[in-house]
Amino acid sequence: MISMLYFVVESMGSFCSRQQPLNEVDSDENKQAAKIDSRIAEETKAEQHIHKLLLLGAGESGKSTIFKQIRLLFQTGFDEAELRSYTSVIHANVYQTIKILYDGAKELAENEPNSLKYVVRADNKEIGEKLSEIGSRMDSPCLTKEIAKEIVTLWNDTAIQETYSHGNILQVPDCAQYFMENLERFSEVNYIPTKEDVLHARVRTTGVVEIQFSPVGESRKSGEVYRLYDVGGQRNERRKWIHLFEGVTSVIFCAAISEYDQMLFEDDTKNRMMETKELFEWVLKQSCFEKSSFMLFLNKFDIFEKKVHRVPLNVCEWFKDYQPMGSGKQEVEHAYEFVKKKFEELYFQNSKPDCVDRAFKIYRTTALDQKLVKKTFKLVDETLRRRNLIEAGLL
């Protein structure tokens, strides 16, 4: 408040000084002030031309993967140093994964009715205990060939496989299979992660990360300038910092549609899809996004595709009125359209009448697929450019 008052007094002062008679205007001080003013005006103008995009969504919805994809597509990508920096992350991910599976098998063996199928073979138990202990450490050791072999052995244990296929109540990461399949490569002495590996790597985002980029159009003219922000997805005090993003051009909300049968990391009694639903509702109601376009990325379609056949959508309360139809690809499409419709209804229920001009588009994505992300982003770019022209009255 005080600083505001100071500012007002200051500007009043400079306003008065502009009214000075001509012979005093040439003083250096005034020249300086004018220079600074024009610099500020220029930079503000430049800022206004940067479209700000905010990635939002629940934890593990794919926001950071999208972020990485944009880096790979529109910036120089990852250099070797950065790729190397992911080695320890990937190794840690491997240990975490196998720990979750082993501990999970033990838990299921105790609690589930057909407990026998979750009981690990006697000779694998020692490996399991050892790996579980490693996985709980803050700093995991390097992944050596020997340990990798042990992990493979444990992974191939039928109990672990059973656990993996019923992994929805545990916190098994989606890329478990990818990690397990590539263990040999990961344990090489001179292992440098590939782009694919980096995309799968799982690091919980804390704080805010941003990148600025410019998707170059086909005519090679310089396109719009975008700045993409990625914020952490876990439950924390969102309401405190969300208003800092007031007036962003677009909110890109990521929702992993494959999670309809999974529970939250922070609270394993809460269904992840319900959390996403509540978060989306909350975001829609924020007045700071009243003018922002909403791009809804229904993500992890590749996992959704496979899951729909095994696990009916109705297990999620939000989708309890789902009626399956058809089989094979038709069934998948039908299920997808149902989910899409639910999100659409949610959007309109939670958008005030004066937000009706806000753009709202839904995209089906698989964040790990670079080609798809590129195509999707092309469409997002087109929409935002058209919006610009419409707002400028040129369309």
Added chain:
Amino acid sequence: MPQFQQHASWRLEGGGQVIDLETAVKDGILGGGGLPSGKDGTLGAAAEKLDLKKTIEELDSAAEDVPSVFICPISLEPMVDPVTLCTGQTYERGNILKWLSLGHLTCPTTMQELWDDAVTPNRTLHQLISAWFSQRYLLVKKRSEDVQGRAAELVQSLKKVKGQARVEALKELQKMVVAHPSLGNALADSGGVALLSSLLGPFTSHAVGSEVIAILVNLSLDSDTKASLMQPARISLVVDMLNEGTIDTKINCTRYIEMLMAEKSFRCEFMLSLSLLVALLRLAKDKRHPNGIAAALSLLEAICSHEQVRSSLVSVGAVTQLVELLRNLSPEGSVPALHILDDLSTIPEGLSALKDCPQTIPNTVRLLMRASEAGVQYALSILWAVCKLAPDECASLAVEAGLPANLLLVIQSGCNPELKQRAAELLKLCSLNYTTTLFISKCKLTRTIQ
């Protein structure tokens, strides 16, 4: 010009002389329109003597520039069998014979009395007419083949090019389809329509999608094509374009969906999304573009005939928006809106939304006086439903709005008895809470109407 033996010298307008039939027609002396000559300058010689009547019928669209001397003064149609009277005037045989058989013994154009009722076939004129139409027929044929050839080229190029080039090709194709309606069939047969449909997908850009729809909306598509166009991803694309496009694109998309809806296989629960309804309502409110308003209301009217969609429509605030719209619509333009509101009044949410909206009664009453019979029917139905729901509240509002006087006008007008019955019942409903004298004074009715 080479010197030829002249068989008959007769002057034409403009001072030229007829050398021979082919030259006359070819060089456009009769205004044949500058026909292009072939490589050896004998396009005329290659012209077949086609059946004249059929040719004339087929070329009907080019009727404006037929030389006036070829036109029968009686029917104003080109003459197939010209005959000349003794006065020198020429008519179509059938027409002049009919004239004479009716007992007239005069020349229709000069009004002279005929000293001789013989009709002489005018072979010269017949040959000229034949040649002119044959030439024209061949020219049109050639142009249409050119058009078809160009269209086929464009379709082929669509398979190969991408991005801006694709958009340009589509734009050109669209212009051609609008200018040459016959192109539609050619496109369907050559697989062009299938190609265009295949361009619509989840990753189609707006630029490409809007041009494809602009073409498809001008064609008549068969059931199979329409069925394939009803895939959810393709419909979503069209809805997005309805939301974001120029006014022309929006209108095209609206008409396109209306066209698809007419198919039996249209599944409205899947196709008619909330986004579509919101987009249509937005279009209906855009005062800058009356065409858009009309198109949107037309589609919404068709949509409303499907009961399952009505509650969705109410949930996006259609009732309030349409009621407000009534104020600005012309009497004819308001009929679809009234129809929609009437349909929505059949569901509980719709009816209560109508009742809660303060403008429902005043705006509807205002239209009663000016609307057509169809409009009056819907207006009465809406007012009846609303007043029946909450007679106490609505009756006074209705009276304030001047409903009773309008109702009396309806009862006295020449509309059908059912409507009059309705109006009378509604009048009774409004008057229930008032004593007779109070009611009459409220309505400012005169003693005579009493």
